Amino acid sequence: MNAMTIPETLPEGFRRIEWAYRRPRWRRMVQIVMLLASEGVSTVVELVRLMNIDNKSVHVALNSMLDLLDPLVESFSFSAGAKGRIRVVTLTDYGKALARALGVEPVESDWEKIVRLHNGEVQTRHAAVVLMAAYQARLRGWKAEVMPFDPQETPWFQPDLKLTDPEGWFYYCEVETHSRVKPKKWARMREVNLIVPTPTARNWMVQRLRAMGIPGRATDLRTLAQQAKAGELSRFWLEKW
Numbered sequence: 001m002n003a004m005t006i007p008e009t010l011p012e013g014f015r016r017i018e019w020a021y022r023r024p025r026w027r028r029m030v031q032i033v034m035l036l037a038s039e040g041v042s043t044v045v046e047l048v049r050l051m052n053i054d055n056k057s058v059h060v061a062l063n064s065m066l067d068l069l070d071p072l073v074e075s076f077s078f079s080a081g082a083k084g085r086i087r088v089v090t091l092t093d094y095g096k097a098l099a100r101a102l103g104v105e106p107v108e109s110d111w112e113k114i115v116r117l118h119n120g121e122v123q124t125r126h127a128a129v130v131l132m133a134a135y136q137a138r139l140r141g142w143k144a145e146v147m148p149f150d151p152q153e154t155p156w157f158q159p160d161l162k163l164t165d166p167e168g169w170f171y172y173c174e175v176e177t178h179s180r181v182k183p184k185k186w187a188r189m190r191e192v193n194l195i196v197p198t199p200t201a202r203n204w205m206v207q208r209l210r211a212m213g214i215p216g217r218a219t220d221l222r223t224l225a226q227q228a229k230a231g232e233l234s235r236f237w238l239e240k241w
Helices: 015-020 023-039 044-051 055-067 093-101 110-118 124-139 183-187 199-211 221-229
Strands: 073-079 085-091 143-146 161-164 170-175 192-196 216-220
Touching: 015 023, 023 044, 023 055, 023 073, 023 085, 023 093, 044 055, 044 085, 044 124, 055 073, 073 124, 085 093, 085 110, 085 124, 110 124, 110 143, 124 143, 124 161, 124 170, 124 192, 124 221, 192 199, 199 216, 199 221, 216 221
Parallel strands: 170 192, 192 216
Antiparallel strands: 073 085, 143 161, 161 170
């Protein structure tokens, strides 16, 4: 079965979802399960992008998935700093079991990987910026992999994101939530690919990295979001030096 083929009826053990909700609702719920399982995305904005429907419809479906006796998803929100709040969703064991019953083996989600490798449940603002940076890159047709390292194999190499542009060029990126430079961290780098929340933070950090003689490129989420809203998706990096 194609990963995104929504079944006409659900497998045994999951039929009560059909009984509890009308057909359009439960089919959308199943679509979300299959997308979360196959794509590994973890935010509502990513689901809206992938499903190409309005934000309200996704929230209605997600809330239904939470109302089940055995919920299909877990959902929570936390502060993303200047970007307000971000809603994260992840499959429960029951949701993963449904995906497997439909022929989709769940991949490790962005959120699960951030929790495993970067204490995402504690460093929530940093996690939010990583997730939103991945979203902005994917919105522009780039590939995004959060925490692209194995701490057992490369304990000295722990970037926050690996981004790959449509031409195949890839960038290991550092996400910073504050306007500060850590000399010991940056001094060992030959090049910096920097992602920060705001233009002010970007300008401050770029000035100091230039002064340290470290070349690189930088972007900020506020500007990317403004450009995306205006339909401008031609670039991800906003400056290079």
